[in-house]
Amino acid sequence: MDAHPPVRLLIHGATGRMGQALLRLCREETTGCEVVAAVARRVDTRVVDGVPRFTAAELSGVPAFDVAIDFSLPEGFDAILALCVARGTALVSGTTGLSDAQKAALDAASTTIPLAWASNFSLGVAVLHDLVERAAKLLPGWDCDIVEAHHTRKLDAPSGTALTLGTAAQAGGADPHYASIRAGDIVGEHLVQFAAAGERIELVHRATNRDIFARGALHAAARLNARAPGRYRVADLL
Numbered sequence: 001m002d003a004h005p006p007v008r009l010l011i012h013g014a015t016g017r018m019g020q021a022l023l024r025l026c027r028e029e030t031t032g033c034e035v036v037a038a039v040a041r042r043v044d045t046r047v048v049d050g051v052p053r054f055t056a057a058e059l060s061g062v063p064a065f066d067v068a069i070d071f072s073l074p075e076g077f078d079a080i081l082a083l084c085v086a087r088g089t090a091l092v093s094g095t096t097g098l099s100d101a102q103k104a105a106l107d108a109a110s111t112t113i114p115l116a117w118a119s120n121f122s123l124g125v126a127v128l129h130d131l132v133e134r135a136a137k138l139l140p141g142w143d144c145d146i147v148e149a150h151h152t153r154k155l156d157a158p159s160g161t162a163l164t165l166g167t168a169a170q171a172g173g174a175d176p177h178y179a180s181i182r183a184g185d186i187v188g189e190h191l192v193q194f195a196a197a198g199e200r201i202e203l204v205h206r207a208t209n210r211d212i213f214a215r216g217a218l219h220a221a222a223r224l225n226a227r228a229p230g231r232y233r234v235a236d237l238l
């Protein structure tokens, strides 16, 4: 018998590409989590696979949960952050394209609840982040370019991951430039290139399946549950 009760999850953005991946993994894999509410802007069916669905307008009335996982859009982000603060629950968010005010609100909320926001929940990108900072430090004066490619439905550009990798490059002393490609159904690819006269280094991450992001977020949720308030990085929760 499992000594720990399951972590009760609210999935915010439940009908989207990421939301559907999260709900499927919670059904099919052993995650230590149980989805108690699925929220999207619009809802066609009230209960799907035993999980009650709520519209964004009904958010304040959702049942008790331990951790919210948010993969929605910037226009939905303020409401889920406010709900987690009001209920004193943890929040894992992968929503990209947040404004500076929303990023400041994340910092403010982390004084009262445990929070993990990341532009990319894959292990590979967490490692790439460190490699980029190290390469930038070792290659002063080299040109640094970050090229990201995603599916045509993606709304923000450059991607959140590209901007985070850019921060790593800047921490190493580089001055990165960005380019974005939107084509077909590309899940997510990031190339960080360092170039000088006569030579070039390319560091690349290619995601071929959204489950890597969803598994990373579920792992973060299980680890974040019942932690002290604060802002946690993916690396802190491995």
Ligand SMILES: NC(=O)C1=CN([C@@H]2O[C@H](COP(=O)(O)OP(=O)(O)OC[C@H]3O[C@@H](n4cnc5c(N)ncnc54)[C@H](OP(=O)(O)O)[C@@H]3O)[C@@H](O)[C@H]2O)C=CC1
Residues within 6 Å of the ligand: 012, 013, 014, 015, 016, 017, 018, 019, 039, 040, 041, 042, 043, 056, 071, 072, 073, 074, 075, 076, 077, 093, 094, 095, 096, 097, 118, 119, 120, 121, 122, 156, 160, 213
């Ligand atoms: N950090 C990471 O590892 C990753 C981050 N992402 C990011 O996650 C986000 C979602 O991506 P993706 O799943 O592809 O997007 P989708 O467009 O497929 O899904 C968005 C979801 O959010 C819901 N939504 C939109 N507006 C609101 C609102 N105001 N209130 C509540 N729910 C809302 C949508 O509901 P409805 O359909 O009813 O409008 C839908 O369920 C993006 O910001 C993306 O960049 C994506 C992959 C990995």
Ligand SMILES: O=C(O)C1=N[C@H](C(=O)O)C[C@H](O)C1
Residues within 6 Å of the ligand: 096, 119, 120, 150, 154, 158, 159, 160, 161, 162, 187, 188, 189
């Ligand atoms: O919207 C997506 O799809 C993705 N968004 C994230 C980002 O903006 O970096 C992460 C991943 O690349 C997929």
